[in-house]
Amino acid sequence: MMTIRDDHSLAGDLAMEAGEKLLRLRAQYGFDDAKALKDAGDRSSHEFLVESLERLRPSDHILSEEGERTNPARLSANRVWIVDPLDGTREFSEAGRTDWAVHVALWEDGRLAAGAIALPAQGATLTTANPPKLPAGNGQRPRIAVSRTRPPEFVQKLAYLVGADLVPIGSAGAKIAAVLTGQVEAYVHAGGQYEWDSAAPVAVALAAGAHASRIDGSELIYNQADPSLPDILVSLPDLAPTLLAGIRDLHQ
Numbered sequence: 308m309m310t311i312r313d314d315h316s317l318a319g320d321l322a323m324e325a326g327e328k329l330l331r332l333r334a335q336y337g338f339d340d341a342k343a344l345k346d347a348g349d350r351s352s353h354e355f356l357v358e359s360l361e362r363l364r365p366s367d368h369i370l371s372e373e374g375e376r377t378n379p380a381r382l383s384a385n386r387v388w389i390v391d392p393l394d395g396t397r398e399f400s401e402a403g404r405t406d407w408a409v410h411v412a413l414w415e416d417g418r419l420a421a422g423a424i425a426l427p428a429q430g431a432t433l434t435t436a437n438p439p440k441l442p443a444g445n446g447q448r449p450r451i452a453v454s455r456t457r458p459p460e461f462v463q464k465l466a467y468l469v470g471a472d473l474v475p476i477g478s479a480g481a482k483i484a485a486v487l488t489g490q491v492e493a494y495v496h497a498g499g500q501y502e503w504d505s506a507a508p509v510a511v512a513l514a515a516g517a518h519a520s521r522i523d524g525s526e527l528i529y530n531q532a533d534p535s536l537p538d539i540l541v542s543l544p545d546l547a548p549t550l551l552a553g554i555r556d557l558h559q
């Protein structure tokens with residue numbers, strides 16, 4: 308009998324397969340022409356994910372960083388796959404870096420229903436099929452992951468206020484995975500980002516029991532007409548109230 312993969316497994320399998328293709332591209336192109344490698348990575352991963360989803364989930368809709376962003380049909384659809392074929396494109400094009408990811412999420416009836424973050428160069432994939440067990444907070448100075456290239460202006464002050472250290476990492480997916488695997492305790496971003504940068508990692512984070520919200524504490528809302536979702540806080544649950552209070556104080 309033919310078995311139909313459930314959405315959680317499908318998200319994981321597609322993210323992992325896209326990641327394996329990206330590793331092969333990296334080996335094939337090398338790092339001499341970063342732009343050529345980035346363009347090939349974005350395009351081929353997008354084409355693989357769209358072709359696979361159209362074949363395996365023909366009635367669903369797709370919102371991809373590299374695709375049609377304003378397609379109005381997705382706004383009245385029940386099921387929309389939100390994908391970032393290559394998150395951390397810059398890091399993907401730099402030799403030796405492992406902080407880049409493939410994001411595959413399913414939004415269904417107003418909420419994130421499934422998701423996967425593949426970290427091909429780390430040999431890991433985190434999925435809602437089997438959410439990671441959150442590390443216990445160790446009571447040490449918290450570590451906050453921030454963008455390597457675009458850290459929000461206030462995070463240095465936030466780190467000082469709450470007694471934390473900043474850890475620069477590329478890719479939103481790699482930073483949220485770092486929270487879920489115990490390399491850092493939080494990720495704070497502001498100043499610009501889109502739904503595809505956070506949908507899949509947030510699906511996995513919520514399934515694992517982590518805190519994920521806008522930096523004002525409100526809910527992250529997906530499948531909106533304007534896919535801009537400019538700020539985010541993901542952390543171990545115990546740390547969230549302190550960070551939200553710190554951010555609030557700094558923004559008064």
Ligand SMILES: Nc1ncnc2c1ncn2[C@@H]1O[C@H](COP(=O)(O)O)[C@@H](OP(=O)(O)O)[C@H]1O
Pocket residue numbers: 372391393394395396397453454455456457476477478479497498499500501504
């Ligand atoms: N100010 C900003 N405006 C728009 N997108 C941003 C942004 N800061 C970060 N991002 C996006 O968020 C992802 C993670 O960024 P970072 O590595 O700096 O933390 C990247 O996705 P892509 O690599 O898919 O473009 C990046 O483009």
Ligand SMILES: [Mg+2]
Pocket residue numbers: 372391393394395503504
């Ligand atoms: Mg991205």
